[in-house]
Amino acid sequence: MSRKPSFANLRTQAAPAVAPPTPVIAGDGAAPVAPRPQSREGRKQIAGFFTPEMSLSMHMLARRQGRSLQALMAEAFNDVLRKHGESPVGD
Numbered sequence: 050m051s052r053k054p055s056f057a058n059l060r061t062q063a064a065p066a067v068a069p070p071t072p073v074i075a076g077d078g079a080a081p082v083a084p085r086p087q088s089r090e091g092r093k094q095i096a097g098f099f100t101p102e103m104s105l106s107m108h109m110l111a112r113r114q115g116r117s118l119q120a121l122m123a124e125a126f127n128d129v130l131r132k133h134g135e136s137p138v139g140d
Contacts, residue, residue: 095122 099107111118127137 095126 107118107121111121127139130137
């Protein structure tokens, strides 16, 4: 099954060649576990399902502003927290 093209492919600069991480084998003989990227340490995923139009709009805005979709989502979540009287927590 082929995957849909990604907006990440539109970047003007080519990503530097990086060797794939060596899988870590769990001690109990379980399947290999890939090491967590350093950029994800101390972070927790929040996911949602949106219309294709919302997805395209957010990706295009991120591209125009030279920011990541994650950065735009953090900004939006902080705005919602402020709106409801909570303290923003940053990115």
